Amino acid sequence: MEQRVLVAYGSTNGSTVKIAETVAEVLRTAGITAEAWPARSVTDLDHYEAVVVGGALYAGRWHKDARRFVGRHRGALAHRPVWFFSSGPLDSTASQRDIPPVPGVKRAMARLDVRGHVTFGGCLTEGAQGRIARMILRNGKGGDFRDFAAIETWAAGLAKELGAMAHR
Template sequence: MPSNVLVAYGTTNGSTAEIAEAVAAVLRKQGLAAEALPARSVTSVSPYDAVVVGGGLYAGRWHKDARRFVRRHGRSLAGRPVWFFSSGPLDASASERDIPPVPGVRRAMDKLDVAEHVTFGGRLVEGAKGRIARMILRSGKGGDFRDFDVIEVWAARVAKELIDGQKNR
């Protein structure tokens, strides 16, 4: 069984970090060793048997730290099971339907043969960093649209795929 899973994330205001922590917690509950780390702080993926990469969505692009992580560690990621998630829609759309990855994430998925991508709702609350975030909040479009039940079900499925994949070797 894979013993060590990295959940790397790019976030600006902490919402994606909280999703990554929830994913890592479920993986640990399923018997895997897992840690969530900011993507920018990861210097090597060699200690990990599998990797989950998450990034907040900003103006149709994945968070720069998630994009840079995938570019920097692309060769190493290509030899491991990898899953991607995005967070960001500031409405209920992520709970109502499957939202495909943005084009840059789709290209990375194809290049790395990523097992799966999922988009979760985002969160934007008072005190958020950034001029655009403040404009969105002033327009009344902020809120918390994350569904942690859905996040935990997805993480449990990732854990099952990792465990079953090892059993079938």
């Protein structure tokens, strides 16, 4: 049976989009049908056997589109394997150590029996939308802290796990 995986994401300035697309690409390379879509555009999960949900972090909260996606699809998510990722620290901490999920994500993980979570570094560069984003950039705190090797390694681990599930 073909496995189809949805990688749904919430992103304001595009940093999380690239992470989600990278996860989907690694899964496809492993022979899994995977699609990355904005969380707000997903209407149902009927065609997917597993779901990855990613959200940018803003002031200690997951992106509203990721939060709303989880709430809207809670019933369907409870019946499939689910993984979460967050993106956000605008420094190298995510590459140096495991950063636990923020409280709202942690609660959602417990409710849905999520199989795993990882926090990746974020990216905030010139042209970012939002008053706070512009303030962060004015204060010299922006930059691209995404570690694509770590993202690819995490996604390859998902592919292995999904492969093992398919052969049970």
